[in-house]
Amino acid sequence: MSRIAVAMTPQRAADVCGPDARRLIETRYEATWAGDRLSADDVAALAADCDVLLTSWGTPHLDASIWTDGRGPKVVAHAAGSVKKLLDREVLDQDVAVFSAAGRIAWSVGEYCLAAMLTLARRLPRFDAAVRGGGWKQTGFRGGELAGRPVGILGASSTARALITLLRPFGCDVVVYDPYLGEERAAALGVRTAGLEETLRCPFVSLHVPDLPETRGLVSRALIERMPDHTIVVNSSRGPAVDQTALLEHVLAGRLLAALDVFDPEPPVLDAAVLGCPDLLLSPHIAGDTVDGHLALAGYVLADVADWLDKGARGPSFVDPAAWPTAA
Structure with a gap:
């Protein structure tokens, strides 16, 4: 034995x-x-x-x-x-x-990313705040949908592959930026490859990159400024991959929406405006942390x-x- x-x-x-x-x-x-x-x-x-x-x-x-x-x-x-x-x-x-067990944790992360996309697309934090403030139907805003929309994914890691699997019932056009992802493997995943800037032009963007010298600052201020209005950005990978200051500025301005599970640094120091922003979901690096997943x-x-x-x-x-x- x-x-x-x-x-x-x-x-x-x-x-x-x-x-x-x-x-x-x-x-x-x-x-x-x-x-x-x-x-x-x-x-x-x-x-x-x-x-x-x-x-x-x-x-x-x-x-x-x-x-x-x-x-x-x-x-x-x-x-x-x-x-x-x-x-x-x-x-x-x-x-x-x-x-x-990174591959099993990846499934938990994939579920988090899908939940974050749907939550922000439907503007659920804003509706929640409206009802808590005594409002009802006439909120002045309306949610959108994920089904059939382009989704840009940065990095073809195990967490990205989990999200791609979860997106299949939604019929999304999934675009992946990853210099190491070949066309044959992309076809097997049911996605298409694209350059970084094209991937960031999708209405939904999810980051799945490791913390390496070449990924730090990958999503720069210049790229963030060129992202379309109302883009939903989900970062469950590594905080340094994004210019966090620039992203938060554009979220506070009402131009972008974001779900951040990772930060630079961690734990983050966030001001009152960020903490009160209804277009921002914040979580403490727990995308892969679930009771079922851990067991x-x-x-x-x-x-x-x-x-x-x-x-x-x-x-x-x-x-x-x-x-x-x-x-x-």
């Missing part, structure tokens, strides 16, 4: 290990569960005596020395998102298979780990070393 070490506190395990994952752990593996104390030394000790290391948020960085002289687990399964803070790229060269994370990666151990199959949560430079 393979050995698995669950390198997360009991509180985190309760958050990311649903009943199905726990049954899989207890029936398939000889399991060791970490306690409340979880230092780097504790994790190193757990890793030294297991075949599979299950990690999540709060797991200390895995030092490459864990794998010295052929020691250490052959599989790291991360029941969370990016693994870039968990381990160094060189670990993937040590015949170690790494899995990440599914361990099961998501462990299902692929089982396929890897049994058949050598690379499931959707497998971290491809070749994709490391552009991964979130």
Whole structure:
């Protein structure tokens, strides 16, 4: 029987290990569960005596020395998102298979983006404020629809692909800007590719880019100024990708609408005008954070780990070393 070490506190395990994952752990593996104390030394000790290391948020960085002289687990399964803070790229060269639940979190993010688009398109915050203020039908404004409209997506990441799937019933013309997305892959996704400026001319724009030097300031003030009136901008990726000051200026002026789940910096410092703006949805970096989504994370990666151990199959949560430079 393979050995698995669950390198997360009991509180985190309760958050990311649903009943199905726990049954899989207890029936398939000889399991060791970490306690409340979880230092780097504790994790190193757990890793030294297991075949599979299950990690999540709060797991200390895995030092490459864990794998010295052929020691250490052959599989790291991360029941969370990016693994870039968990381990160094060189670990993937040590015949170690790494899995990440980023793809499952992506679905939660996709739902957030869809909800934000619909909420702002229908002007629900404005209608809510009108009713709370004693108003009724004669509000002086009217909502719009998402169905059949062009949607511009920046970055063809896993969160973008989740949103593209969710948009299919709406019959949207989905336009994607991503220098790494080829025409064949775009066709398979049911989208078309375009340049950055054309993508930003869509009435709905959603950002799905990692935080890399080339993505910082991607949506500049000049590009924001050329976006059509009433464009709805959703940013659930990284705050530095957008000129936040310019975007907020145009939202406050009534020209654009925006849903911001990420900021630059975090947490943001926002003035009263921004906080009271009805054309702005604000959330504290929680697009991927849902009860259902978190409970599914361990099961998501462990299902692929089982396929890897049994058949050598690379499931959707497998971290491809070749994709490391552009991964979130």
